[in-house]
Amino acid sequence: MSEANITDKRDLSDGGPSEEAPSRVSSPPRKKKQKTNGAVGVLSHPAEINEKYVEKSFKDCMRAVFQDGVEATHIGTEAAVITNPFTCCVLPNFVKDERFLKGLKEELLELDFNNKSNDLYKFQQSDALQNFTSLYITALKKLLYEDFLSWLREVTGIPFINTFDLTCSKYNYTDVLLCHDDELEGRRVAFILYLVPTWAKKDGGLLDLFDMDEHGQPKSVVKSLVPNWNNFVFFEVTPKSFHQVSEVLNQDKCRLSVSGWFHGPTVPRPAPYIEPRCTLTPHVDTQETLFYEWINESYLDFGNQSEVQDTFSDESEIQLSRFFEKEKYEAVLTQLQNSDIRWKSRGPANKRHYKSAELTSLPPVIQECLSVMQSEHMFLLLSNFTALRLHAQAPCSDDDDDDDDEDEIEEVQEKTEEGLDDEDGEKVNGTRCKSASEESESKPEARIVDHDDGDEREGVTKERGEQSDKVQDGDVHEQGTSRKDETDLQDGVVIKMKREASTPRCRAEVRKWTHGCYTLLHDTDTEGSEFALDASVFFNTHGVSQATGGFVSYIAKGEDEELLSVLPEENSLSLVYRDKETLKFVKHINHSYRTSRGSNGNPQNSHCAFYELYLVYYE
Numbered sequence: 001m002s003e004a005n006i007t008d009k010r011d012l013s014d015g016g017p018s019e020e021a022p023s024r025v026s027s028p029p030r031k032k033k034q035k036t037n038g039a040v041g042v043l044s045h046p047a048e049i050n051e052k053y054v055e056k057s058f059k060d061c062m063r064a065v066f067q068d069g070v071e072a073t074h075i076g077t078e079a080a081v082i083t084n085p086f087t088c089c090v091l092p093n094f095v096k097d098e099r100f101l102k103g104l105k106e107e108l109l110e111l112d113f114n115n116k117s118n119d120l121y122k123f124q125q126s127d128a129l130q131n132f133t134s135l136y137i138t139a140l141k142k143l144l145y146e147d148f149l150s151w152l153r154e155v156t157g158i159p160f161i162n163t164f165d166l167t168c169s170k171y172n173y174t175d176v177l178l179c180h181d182d183e184l185e186g187r188r189v190a191f192i193l194y195l196v197p198t199w200a201k202k203d204g205g206l207l208d209l210f211d212m213d214e215h216g217q218p219k220s221v222v223k224s225l226v227p228n229w230n231n232f233v234f235f236e237v238t239p240k241s242f243h244q245v246s247e248v249l250n251q252d253k254c255r256l257s258v259s260g261w262f263h264g265p266t267v268p269r270p271a272p273y274i275e276p277r278c279t280l281t282p283h284v285d286t287q288e289t290l291f292y293e294w295i296n297e298s299y300l301d302f303g304n305q306s307e308v309q310d311t312f313s314d315e316s317e318i319q320l321s322r323f324f325e326k327e328k329y330e331a332v333l334t335q336l337q338n339s340d341i342r343w344k345s346r347g348p349a350n351k352r353h354y355k356s357a358e359l360t361s362l363p364p365v366i367q368e369c370l371s372v373m374q375s376e377h378m379f380l381l382l383s384n385f386t387a388l389r390l391h392a393q394a395p396c397s398d399d400d401d402d403d404d405d406e407d408e409i410e411e412v413q414e415k416t417e418e419g420l421d422d423e424d425g426e427k428v429n430g431t432r433c434k435s436a437s438e439e440s441e442s443k444p445e446a447r448i449v450d451h452d453d454g455d456e457r458e459g460v461t462k463e464r465g466e467q468s469d470k471v472q473d474g475d476v477h478e479q480g481t482s483r484k485d486e487t488d489l490q491d492g493v494v495i496k497m498k499r500e501a502s503t504p505r506c507r508a509e510v511r512k513w514t515h516g517c518y519t520l521l522h523d524t525d526t527e528g529s530e531f532a533l534d535a536s537v538f539f540n541t542h543g544v545s546q547a548t549g550g551f552v553s554y555i556a557k558g559e560d561e562e563l564l565s566v567l568p569e570e571n572s573l574s575l576v577y578r579d580k581e582t583l584k585f586v587k588h589i590n591h592s593y594r595t596s597r598g599s600n601g602n603p604q605n606s607h608c609a610f611y612e613l614y615l616v617y618y619e
């Protein structure tokens with residue numbers, strides 16, 4: 001991650017509010033040399049609110065909007081009140097004296113700015129302005145937190161408290177603040193004063209307002225506000241106030257603003273929406289020969305598998321290049337780019353935005369590829385790569401220290417060496433490797449968790465319950481493990497019982513990533529106790545870099561530090577083992593991806609995309 005001082009991702013202020021409101025900042029505010037240019041002088045240009053807005057008739061209209069729910073679109077000649085999707089007021093020419101604003105802008109541009117970058121945003125931000133005593137900033141604070149706040153108290157009836165929560169932001173080319181609702185304890189009204197050059201819709205950097213679906217989740221942008229010089233925008237912070245700053249697309253303009261929140265008593269909020277769980281399935285039956293046609297031969301070699309396992313056990317992650325046979329990789333890519341796949345947008349915007357293929361619309365070659373990735377052989381191969389118990393023939397390495405289990409492991413190893421029997425009784429070469437734990441002493445250290453999959457982890461638990469009846473009949477054994485005699489079966493009971501407790505499962509998705517796509521960390525994860533193995537194979541990744549976004553970032557819950565960043569690589573299988581304390585996101589893919597070079601060396605166009613075969617496996 002590009003900066004070490006990332007705080008709560010919804011708290012964009014650098015120093016946090018100054019008084020009553022709880023600070024969500026994890027590290028103490030940095031002491032900086034404060035610039036005091038002009039601090040000892042006297043303002044020649046008064047910092048005052050445009051007199052139109054302090055007239056009684058105007059305030060009465062505003063009070064009717066906020067306290068009586070009157071629908072007004074325009075008040076007076078200038079002010080606009082947006083009522084749909086939520087009440088948001090725009091006060092143009094907010095500060096009376098232009099010369100004050102120019103002085104303020106100059107002072108602000110002299111501040112030190114911190115690069116802020118995480119799942120939700122990329123922009124530059126000053127330290128909290130409460131600590132600055134320079135002339136214009138001090139005058140602005142008075143204007144906002146004395147004059148305007150008492151105006152707002154009158155208009156809204158909210159008993160605001162005197163809590164400073166103010167910073168200055170700079171959004172340059174490719175900077176963005178993705179969909180969020182601003183909700184944080186005590187924040188009651190959000191405000192922004194724009195100090196931008198002449199701005200047009202095509203420059204990006206719009207303040208987009210979202211409506212909501214039936215679950216109270218953001219649905220689509222229904223209103224976009226173009227930032228304008230000396231426009232003051234404010235809205236109440238509620239569970240409805242989903243908004244974003246769209247990506248700045250102009251390479252030459254800087255979207256400068258001063259923004260913050262007015263604080264008041266915390267309002268009780270509804271419980272966060274929990275998404276339905278995804279279905280996980282055990283391995284699928286596939287023709288064994290397919291597996292050998294698809295997977296690069298070198299990964300079927302036992303020695304290579306051991307090496308992979310060694311690395312994986314140390315790192316909890318590995319990238320395996322040229323994973324599919326070349327022709328197969330190319331066949332899939334051609335179909336991804338050319339066939340009539342139905343791509344469905346995956347939201348909601350406060351959690352993710354990318355396209356996912358409707359599985360039924362996938363052409364045969366991609367269906368085949370997916371079935372290989374979900375085949376029994378793949379589960380076993382992954383067991384051997386990772387030492388995870390993703391296959392019945394992989395011994396449970398949790399129990400490595402347990403003497404009683406050693407016999408069991410040996411027994412399973414024998415079976416594994418015999419190979420999986422295919423339907424004709426032939427051994428499966430690729431899986432005729434030793435079992436995973438023979439080479440590895442222990443499981444990889446789990447470090448790394450998908451917010452997406454938190455729900456699914458619960459799903460695993462639920463479905464395990466449903467599954468246990470079925471498995472008793474030996475479903476798993478039927479999938480290629482030949483049990484020859486009574487003894488085996490008896491020993492097998494032990495193994496089988498363990499297996500019943502956790503039938504390895506997976507979920508697959510074919511994803512398309514283009515400019516504007518992302519996933520966010522989100523806090524509505526259900527608590528799961530499982531570990532998961534993320535497996536992704538990427539297609540057409542030319543032009544994807546740390547600068548364009550599109551990489552997968554893993555971080556420890558509640559910590560700032562990035563544990564791992566996976567940059568999508570052509571035909572590379574990325575394996576990452578994560579626990580519930582680990583979250584991940586795909587960094588917003590910005591406009592520079594469009595202008596990066598494609599595989600033919602030409603700049604990509606607006607249709608450029610890379611693809612991901614994403615699977616998550618659970619023991």
Ligand SMILES: O=C(O)CCC(=O)C(=O)O
Nearest residue numbers: 012182192207245257259
């Ligand atoms: O700058 C804007 O238009 C909005 C900023 C915002 O939403 C925020 O800082 O939370």
Ligand SMILES: [Fe+2]
Nearest residue numbers: 181182190243
């Ligand atoms: Fe916001």
